């Protein structure tokens with residue numbers, strides 16, 4: 162599976178898991194409360210109140226995030242025998258995507274998933290973070306060097322139009338299967354997915 166901001170994760174079988182709306186709402190609210198706090202005078206009652214609000218909101222977010230992570234991790238560990246993910250480069254992701262990465266808590270999610278997986282016997286395979294999962298066409302194997310972060314879809318010269326996240330997830334799945342000795346990873350060895 163592939164992690165992202167639009168979909169929290171995309172699985173090679175086509176399943177997409179968006180970050181839940183209550184978490185997104187709380188994150189929006191957080192930005193507002195932070196702005197509000199910055200307008201209050203130091204040492205004032207209003208500032209104290211605003212800080213209390215902020216602390217409460219941080220707790221709400223942490224709880225919602227944890228709840229989302231646990232439910233999803235448990236579900237995945239029960240439904241799949243093996244899961245391949247990219248070895249996340251969290252500092253690199255933060256540089257690219259900003260603080261949204263910490264807000265969504267990918268690193269924390271992976272720890273929870275690994276823990277749940279030990280309970281169900283699901284294998285977690287981490288793929289080298291330099292593996293070009295997004296740029297590689299999962300059908301013909303060509304690498305699209307022109308792909309930018311903004312491209313949600315891209316058309317390969319071989320004729321296929323890819324959903325960026327799904328294409329990456331398929332490539333990660335193949336690399337994971339290969340690492341586990343479960344199959345051939347040559348591009349094109351699985352039926353191509355036309356979008």
Ligand SMILES: [Zn+2]
Pocket residue numbers: 298299300301302303317318319320321
């Ligand atoms: Zn192609």
